[in-house]
Every structure is written in structure tokens, then in C-alpha cells.
Amino acid sequence: MIIGIVSLKGGAGKSTTAINMAVAYATKGYKVTIIDTDANGTCIHWSGLRPENMPNVMCVALQTTESLRKNIKALYKGCDIAIIDGTPAIDEKTSTIIMLSTLFIVPVLPSPPDVWATKIFIEKYEQVKALKEDIKGYFLVNRVDERKMLAKQIDEVLNDFGLPVLKARLHDYTAYENSLLNGLGVLEGSNLKAKNDVIQLTKEINKILSL
Numbered sequence: 001m002i003i004g005i006v007s008l009k010g011g012a013g014k015s016t017t018a019i020n021m022a023v024a025y026a027t028k029g030y031k032v033t034i035i036d037t038d039a040n041g042t043c044i045h046w047s048g049l050r051p052e053n054m055p056n057v058m059c060v061a062l063q064t065t066e067s068l069r070k071n072i073k074a075l076y077k078g079c080d081i082a083i084i085d086g087t088p089a090i091d092e093k094t095s096t097i098i099m100l101s102t103l104f105i106v107p108v109l110p111s112p113p114d115v116w117a118t119k120i121f122i123e124k125y126e127q128v129k130a131l132k133e134d135i136k137g138y139f140l141v142n143r144v145d146e147r148k149m150l151a152k153q154i155d156e157v158l159n160d161f162g163l164p165v166l167k168a169r170l171h172d173y174t175a176y177e178n179s180l181l182n183g184l185g186v187l188e189g190s191n192l193k194a195k196n197d198v199i200q201l202t203k204e205i206n207k208i209l210s211l
Contacts, residue, residue: 004101010088023185026055049183
């Protein structure tokens, strides 16, 4: 299974989503590889901080479209789940990630700039869909503060864009940032609400992919 995490706008939480999903599957005994395609190398840096006594999550950097295309099959053969952390751009690399993925997820912050950027993303998605009709893609609402009005309305707004919205949400908890600084996922920390976020997300993905 290959899961792509893509979006147009930086700061949407692609790396945070990729890392926490990877940890969730690793703790269940899956062999997981994160493929970091972003020049910032957030996942690679996180991997270097990860304690050796925690469940193993392999992380590799493939920062060009060509290297991703050439190496994805070999990497996937060595693991159960490959999670591709995309770049904050709508370009050939993003299109390639969508094409390669069994399922792709688009993290979106409940803010007007992110919603506006999503409109542009959907245009690119429609172009890729013309080449691969069986693409499974979902929006993931990220860094949610339930007290804010747009957070309450975001599902309705995103539904108009033609991609379904995952019921699971990742909330705006400092536990996400703190865990990354220690090479961990929130499931390996003490914040029960953040843990429940990731548990619900992986449960929903498992149901979609019949895992």
C-alpha cells in the first residue's frame, strides 16, 4: 500500500501527518517506509532524532520526480506500507505521487488561504484523474480549533470541491510539535486527545483500504 500526502500550500501538515501515520502502522507491526520528497527534509530530520528503542520507521529522501519513479517499486517491495511526504507545490512531482499512490490524502487547514489554494489543487487532480480513473483521494482537516467558525463549516466547504472529506481530524495540539522534536509520534506520548486523533485517522484509512 502506498499512501501519498500532498497539498499545494506549505504549513498544511503533510510531514506531521506522514510521520504520525507511519508511527501508527509501525506500532501495529507493519514494515513502514517514509519517502521524503520535500527539500526541507522534515521527515529525514525526524528520523535522525528517533530513539533506537522505538518501532522502526525507515525514512529515505527522493527529491526528484525521476528518482521517485525509478526507486518507488524497489522501496515498496521492502515494506508493507510506503508513505510519500509530498512537496508544497502543484507540479510534476505531485502528479507523480498521486499516480503512484493507492490512496492520497490532502491535509487542509481550516483557513481561507488554504481553502482558496485547494481550488487550484483540484484542477491538477482532475488532470491526473483523466489518466488514472481509480484514484482514491481524501481531504484531511488538520490543526483544527473547534471553537473557530470555519472549523465547524470546513467539511461543507470542501465537499464542494469533489473530493470526500475524512471524518477523522487532527486538532491543534502542541503534542504534535513536541513529539516531532523527540523523534516520536503522538501515539508514543501522553496526550490522549492527540492519540485519539491518529487512532481514528488510521481506523478510517484501514476501512477505506480494507486492511
